[in-house]
Amino acid sequence: xxxxTQPDIHITVSEGASLELRCNYSYGxxxxxxxxxxxxxxxxxxxxxxxxxxxxxxxxxxxEAEFKRSQSSFNLRKPSVHWSDAAEYFCAVGALTGxxxxxxxxxxxxxxxxx
Amino acid sequence: NAxxxxxxxxxxxxxxxxxxxxxxxxxxxxxxxxxRQDPGMGLRLIHYSVGAxxxxxxxxxxxxxxxRSTTEDFPLRLLSAAPSQTSVYFCASSYRGLPPAYxxxxxxxxxx
Numbered sequence: 337x338x339x340x341t342q343p344d345i346h347i348t349v350s351e352g353a354s355l356e357l358r359c360n361y362s363y364g365x366x367x368x369x370x371x372x373x374x375x376x377x378x379x380x381x382x383x384x385x386x387x388x389x390x391x392x393x394x395x396x397x398x399x400e401a402e403f404k405r406s407q408s409s410f411n412l413r414k415p416s417v418h419w420s421d422a423a424e425y426f427c428a429v430g431a432l433t434g435x436x437x438x439x440x441x442x443x444x445x446x447x448x449x450x451x
Numbered sequence: 452n453a454x455x456x457x458x459x460x461x462x463x464x465x466x467x468x469x470x471x472x473x474x475x476x477x478x479x480x481x482x483x484x485x486x487r488q489d490p491g492m493g494l495r496l497i498h499y500s501v502g503a504x505x506x507x508x509x510x511x512x513x514x515x516x517x518x519r520s521t522t523e524d525f526p527l528r529l530l531s532a533a534p535s536q537t538s539v540y541f542c543a544s545s546y547r548g549l550p551p552a553y554x555x556x557x558x559x560x561x562x563x
Contacts, residue, residue, distance in 0.1 A: 340493075370550050379455070379541055379554030380494070426493060430550070438509065439550060441486075441493035 338363045340429050340442035348448040351419050357412040357445050359401075359427030369410040370428040370439065371401055380426065386410065397421070422449045453477050457542050457555035464532040464562045472527040472558050474542030481547040483525040487511065487538040488557075494541065500525055501547060532562045 339362045372380040384395025391403040430439035458473045484499035496509030500519040516528040540558045543551035
C-alpha cells in the first residue's frame with residue numbers, strides 16, 4: 337500500500353531564510369508525487385507535481401522539489417521564505433490511471449514564519 | 452469562473468440525521484472527488500467520479516453516498532450521521548488523468 341510520511345509536524349523559519357520540508361513515500365511502482373499548500377480556512381492549492389523526467393521540479397510561488405528515488409524522498413524547498421508562505425503543506429503520492437487520480441496524503445507540516 | 456464551490460460552509464447535525472453536502476464546478480472537469488480532513492491524519496479520499504454516471508469508492512467510503520448526474524455537480528450524502536463523521540470535507544476537481552488541482556473551500560461538519 338502507498339503511504340507518505342512528513343516527519344515534521346511544525347516548522348518555524350525567519351522571513352528571508354531558506355526552507356526545506358521533508359517528505360518520504362512508499363510506493364510499489366514509479367510514483368507520481370505532489371505538494372499542496374493550504375492557507376488557514378482555505379482549500380488546498382497544488383504547488384508542484386512530479387511525473388517523470390527531470391528530478392528537480394519547479395512550482396508556483398518560487399517553490400521547487402527534488403525527487404530522490406534512492407532515498408524515497410520528495411522534499412520541498414524555497415530559497416527565501418516570505419511571511420505569506422505561512423500555511424500548512426501536504427505531500428501526496430499516487431497513481432494517475434487513464435481515468436482517475438487516487439492520491440494518498442501525508443499528515444502535513446505547518447509552517448510558521450517569524451518576522 | 453467560480454471554480455469549485457461547496458455549500459454549506461458549516462453544519463451541525465445530531466446523530467442519525469441525514470444531509471447532503473453540495474459541490475459544483477464550472478470548469479468542465481471530468482474528475483471530481485470528496486476528501487475528509489481530520490487532525491493529524493491528512494486528507495483521505497471518500498468517493499470519486501470520472502464522469503457523469505460513474506462513481507467509485509475511495510479509502511473511507513462507509514457512511515457516505517455519492518451520485519454524478521451532471522458534469523458540474525457531485526453531492527455527498529451522509530445517510531445517518533455519526534460523531535465519527537465530524538470533520539472538514541473538501542471537494543476537488545481536475546481534468547481526467549490529472550491530480551486534483553482545484554479544491555473547494557470546505558465544509559466543516561460537526562455531529563453531536
